[in-house]
Amino acid sequence: MKKIFTFALALMASVSLMAQDYATLFSTDFGSADWAGHDTICAGATAEETINGIFFRSNNNSKYYTIADGALTFCDNNSGNNYFMAIPVQNVNDSVIVVLGTVSNGQRVNYLFRETNEISASSVSMSSTAASINTEQSITIKYKMTGEGNEALVMLGRQGSGQKTVIKSITISTIGEVVPVTDPVAQVTIAGPSECYVGQKATYTATTDVKATSYQWYLGTDAVEGATAAKFEFTPDAAGNYAIKCQASNENNASPAESNTINLAVSERPVLEQVIVTDHTTWDFSKAATVSQIKWEGDQKDAAPVLLANVDGMNNDDNFNSQALLFSGEYPIRDGKYCQGPHLEFAIDAPGLLTVEYSNTGNRTAAEGETEGQEALRRFLTINGQLVPGDAGSMKSNLNTTTANIAVEPGNVVISACMPYGADPTAAQYIRIYKVIYQRTGWPTAVENTDAAVKAVKVVRNGQLFIEKNGVLYNAQGAIVK
Numbered sequence: 469m470k471k472i473f474t475f476a477l478a479l480m481a482s483v484s485l486m487a488q489d490y491a492t493l494f495s496t497d498f499g500s501a502d503w504a505g506h507d508t509i510c511a512g513a514t515a516e517e518t519i520n521g522i523f524f525r526s527n528n529n530s531k532y533y534t535i536a537d538g539a540l541t542f543c544d545n546n547s548g549n550n551y552f553m554a555i556p557v558q559n560v561n562d563s564v565i566v567v568l569g570t571v572s573n574g575q576r577v578n579y580l581f582r583e584t585n586e587i588s589a590s591s592v593s594m595s596s597t598a599a600s601i602n603t604e605q606s607i608t609i610k611y612k613m614t615g616e617g618n619e620a621l622v623m624l625g626r627q628g629s630g631q632k633t634v635i636k637s638i639t640i641s642t643i644g645e646v647v648p649v650t651d652p653v654a655q656v657t658i659a660g661p662s663e664c665y666v667g668q669k670a671t672y673t674a675t676t677d678v679k680a681t682s683y684q685w686y687l688g689t690d691a692v693e694g695a696t697a698a699k700f701e702f703t704p705d706a707a708g709n710y711a712i713k714c715q716a717s718n719e720n721n722a723s724p725a726e727s728n729t730i731n732l733a734v735s736e737r738p739v740l741e742q743v744i745v746t747d748h749t750t751w752d753f754s755k756a757a758t759v760s761q762i763k764w765e766g767d768q769k770d771a772a773p774v775l776l777a778n779v780d781g782m783n784n785d786d787n788f789n790s791q792a793l794l795f796s797g798e799y800p801i802r803d804g805k806y807c808q809g810p811h812l813e814f815a816i817d818a819p820g821l822l823t824v825e826y827s828n829t830g831n832r833t834a835a836e837g838e839t840e841g842q843e844a845l846r847r848f849l850t851i852n853g854q855l856v857p858g859d860a861g862s863m864k865s866n867l868n869t870t871t872a873n874i875a876v877e878p879g880n881v882v883i884s885a886c887m888p889y890g891a892d893p894t895a896a897q898y899i900r901i902y903k904v905i906y907q908r909t910g911w912p913t914a915v916e917n918t919d920a921a922v923k924a925v926k927v928v929r930n931g932q933l934f935i936e937k938n939g940v941l942y943n944a945q946g947a948i949v950k
Contacts, residue, residue, distance in 0.1 A: 651678045652720040656727035658713065660700075665737035666707055668780050672700045672714075674727060680716040682724070687712060704734040740777045740784070743791050744815045746942055747935060751904045753806050755787040760804035769798050773811055776800055797898060810896040812883040816906065822874040823905040824849055824883060828862040829898050844890045847897050852882050868902060876906075 653676045660672030674683060675698075685695035688711045692700070704710065710732040717724035759781040764771075773794035777784040782800060784790045797809010808829060832845035841861065848861040849871055859871045885899040935942045941949040 650720060652722070653678055653680045653716050653718055653725045656680075656714055656716045656725050658727045658730060660712070660730055661732065662730060663733045663735070664704070665780075666704055666734055668737070669701055669703045670732060672702070672712060672730065674698045674700070674714045674716060676716050676725070679718060681718045682716065684715045684724070685712070686714070702732075704732075707734050707736055709733055737778070740775060740791055742775050742794065742815065743789075744817050745789070745792050745906060746817055746908075748908050749789055749792070749906045751788060751793065753788075753801065753902055754804060755783065756790065756807070757781050757783055757801040757804070759801065761802050762800045763802075764798055764800070770796060770810070772796065773813055774800075802900070806900040806902045808898060808900050810884050810898050812901055812904070813880060814906075815880050816876065816908075817878050818908050819875070819877050819910045820906050820908045821872070822851065822876050822881070823870065823872040823903075823907075824874065824901065825868050825870045825903040826862065826885070827865050827868045827900045827902070829900055830865050832863045834863070842889045844887065846889065847885045847887055847899055849899070850884045850886050850896075851876065852880070853884070855886070855888065862899070865900060881906075 655677040656674055657676075658672050658674045661670050664670045672685070674680075674685075680698070683696050683698055685692045685700040687702075692702075698716075700712075700714065702710070702712065711729050712732055713729045714727045715724035716727070756776075762779065762781050773796040776782045776790035776793045776795050779790075779800055782788075782790045792814045794811075794813040795807060795809060796811040797807065799806075799808040802808050806827075826849060828845075828847050832843070834840070834843045834845075838844065843863060846861040846863050849856045849859045849869075851874055856871055856874050860869055862869045883901065883904065885897040886894060887897055
């Protein structure tokens with residue numbers, strides 16, 4: 469992914485571009501006759517429309533765009549709305565000036581550059597520059613665009629309840645002359661994995677020696693329908709070997725250039741079984757996954773607990789023993805640093821002490837007359853369904869609570885929460901769990917009560933840590949080594 473650098477953001481009552489020579493890449497007036505008949509755009513959750521060279525989309529079916537009185541309006545009936553507008557821009561490898569003329573009534577508007585014309589809710593996680601607009605103004609934003617490829621400007625509008633943003637015109641210019649590409653694409657290089665499991669997404673990217681305007685991906689000799697961008701995502705539905713390649717070209721190519729071939733070996737994912745925790749263990753969810761978010765919806769959400777080691781994207785290594793954890797909820801991982809749900813479970817074979825770092829799932833506000841510490845919306849930690857003595861509870865998602873020295877006995881340990889001062893005091897509640905630390909304080913009682921009990925010995929073999937007890941060798945995750 470190309471790096472994008474924001475140089476400056478300036479709010480001004482009027483825009484002057486006289487100091488330097490600019491080349492206009494795109495310009496439109498929303499009062500243009502080309503907009504006639506488009507009173508409502510993107511009324512549906514996945515609706516999209518291209519008008520006057522601009523791509524529109526909304527990810528919320530109660531939000532929409534309207535065009536009236538020579539202006540484009542982002543309408544909002546509820547808070548938390550996302551809007552997307554993509555404007556194709558040539559790759560110019562120089563500073564780009566974006567001028568939005570006569571913007572008014574906006575509570576907040578974000579602007580950001582994106583590398584392709586693909587628009588999705590993930591756009592909101594990219595770096596952006598926000599501008600608070602309370603009166604009718606013009607806005608100038610200056611970016612640095614680097615590298616090859618199809619660039620596009622994406623504007624995200626996010627308004628509060630009942631708010632709207634009105635935009636009357638957009639002009640995109642660049643400093644200096646735009647030099648067109650005259651060389652054909654001669655070299656295409658693709659990168660991506662060479663092995664994955666059935667049902668696991670494999671992502672590939674193509675890079676070219678000069679700017680390409682056309683891409684086509686292949687599985688073997690068959691062109692993949694719709695795979696016509698520099699990025700290709702492939703989710704195999706059967707085991708086997710797949711030959712992946714890409715062709716790319718621009719208007720100067722007589723025939724497309726072809727990339728190297730990556731041979732992808734796809735196998736069935738082995739189903740792992742839960743292991744018992746037999747030694748000190750820390751689960752830090754900032755080390756839990758290779759992705760920043762895994763969200764369960766539909767039948768997956770709040771279903772029976774799932775072993776995290778069998779979930780795509782979750783790590784199972786020395787830094788995070790997911791083969792010991794069962795989870796039920798909505799987010800096995802969120803924001804790359806916590807899980808969010810009402811049930812996290814593991815099993816231990818000896819007594820110990822727990823430390824849990826957690827928070828509420830939102831920033832809650834106390835009702836009038838409520839006493840601090842006894843608010844109806846305050847969530848308290850529970851272990852095996854029991855409140856933890858000394859736990860302060862949590863009212864805020866942005867302020868973590870850490871509760872330590874929680875005594876636990878051999879067997880299953882279920883971490884959850886409840887709202888004892890709420891309407892349903894015993895119901896399991898969602899919390900965000902950032903870190904769990906188990907400190908072992910003894911060995912299994914059944915072993916210690918036998919005459920043949922011997923002390924466990926930690927050994928290192930071939931650079932790996934093992935625990936030997938009663939002639940049985942365990943790895944660091946508690947699984948028996950055969």
